[in-house]
Amino acid sequence: MGTPLGDFIRAKRDSIQPESRGLPDRDRRRSPGLRRQDLATWAGVSVEYLTRIEQGRDRNPSPAVVKALADALRLSPSECNHLRYLAKITSEECSVHIRPVPPSRRVRPPVLRTLHLLEPGVAIVANRLGDVLAHTSGYRLVTSGTGLLDTAHPNLNRYLFTDPRARTFFADWDDIADEQIFDLWQAPTLESLEWLTAELTPVAGPEFTHRLKRHVVPRRGVLRLNHPAGHQLRLLRETLELPAEVQQLVVFLPADDQTTEAIDRLRRQSHGRLRSIS
Incomplete structure (x- = not known):
């Protein structure tokens, strides 16, 4: 059985073209990307040890080995951080029994008051599982x-992978799916991550599990939305981390005048107030 750490290393190794590293093209290779032998040599570890890490049989590599693998794979700073995080949670999985437990949906009153100050802007309080815990009328x-907010406990991942309307609403559905999946790896707890993946895997289909193992570090560009009323919205996202709660306050700002005007038109057509979801 693999591990998040092993899946990420293998995915990055498979994504590297040998020619880009000055290696000859191998016409009869059984798999794409770099051979384990090449990566092991550059990282200064044995092929057998690298195989154990990728296959999940060694779940506690030292920080020096993790750094050596990051250097050999030429990871970006964001990818290095992700690799270190995966090494941490993979090690924790060895020492604790993970029992699926849903995360707390409580939002502290001061956070709700802060959200209220952002009215009538577009903002939410969420966690890295994709739960929308509270939102403004603008959102x-x-x-x-x-359909995103139609359920009692809205969740962006559930919406993205189970509601066909999501692929129309999010103009860059693939990028948003990669963003949400990537954030799952920094869920409030390993128990809550296990809870969501166990819940979603049967209904979200193989695309969900495939993306979960790809570990694509997202670009997080402008959020482009196709509103059902016919408006095309372009939003910038500013995120404030709430580490004590393992939550985020996300503010969505119009990226252009057309989006500002479109939101104003929507606002004139409807009046709302802050709604907290618990």
Whole structure:
């Protein structure tokens, strides 16, 4: 059985073209990318040890080995951080029994008051599982008619992978799916990550599990939305981390005048107030 750490290393190794590293093209290779032998040599570890890490039979590599693998794979700073995080949670999985437990949906009153100050802007409080825990009336406006907030406990991952309307609403659905999946790896707890993946895997299909193992570090560009009313919205995202709660306050700002005007038109057509979801 593999591990998040092993999956990430293998995915990065498979994504590297040998020619880009000055290695000859191998016409009869059984798999794409670098051979284990090449990566092991550059990282200064044995092929057998690298195989154990990738296959999940060694779940506690030293920080020096993790750094050597990062250097050999030529990871970006974001990818290095992700690799270190995966090494940490893979090690923790060895020492604790993971029992699926849903995360707390409580939002502290001061956070709700801060969210209220952002009215009538577009903002949410969420966690890295994709749970929308509280939102402004502006967020309800820009998601109206999409089905995203129609459930008692809205979750972006559940919406993305199970509601066909998501692929129309999010103009860059693939990029958003990669963003949400990537954030799952920094869930509030390993128990809550296990809870969500166990819940989603049967209904979200193989695309969900495939993306979960790819570990694509997202670009997080402008968020482009196709509102059902016919408006095309372009939003910038500013995120404030709330480490004590393992939550985030995300503010969505119009990226252009057309989006500002479109939101104003939506606001004139509907009046709302802050809604907290618990």
